[in-house]
Amino acid sequence: MLKLAVVRERRSNLTGIRGPATPIWVWQFYVQWAVGADRAPARLELALASARRALALDESDSRCHRILSYIYAHLRQFDRAEFHFRA
Numbered sequence: 001m002l003k004l005a006v007v008r009e010r011r012s013n014l015t016g017i018r019g020p021a022t023p024i025w026v027w028q029f030y031v032q033w034a035v036g037a038d039r040a041p042a043r044l045e046l047a048l049a050s051a052r053r054a055l056a057l058d059e060s061d062s063r064c065h066r067i068l069s070y071i072y073a074h075l076r077q078f079d080r081a082e083f084h085f086r087a
Contacts, residue, residue: 023063026050030067034074047071062087 029047033039048071055064065087072081 023054023061023067026054026064026067030071034070044071044074048075 026047029043029050033043033047047067051064051068051071055061055068058064065084069081069083069085072078072084
């Protein structure tokens with residue numbers, strides 16, 4: 001799964017398109033960062049940007065809100081985390 005993410009990320013860097021911003025895809029970026037596979041701040045920022053884009057596509061998707069709440073909690077933006085957790 002990690003290998004597939006790297007391939008898609010490289011492809012998107014070449015084309016300038018990040019691909020579909022689905023909750024599953026966003027969750028994958030977040031989990032890779034959270035479990036330590038890649039603790040680079042850029043990985044968390046990528047998850048945040050992807051989650052925001054996914055939420056822009058469907059504001060009623062509770063999975064996107066939940067993932068954003070986890071990301072914002074890690075960034076110590078607790079007010080935003082609480083907002084998305086309750087949404």
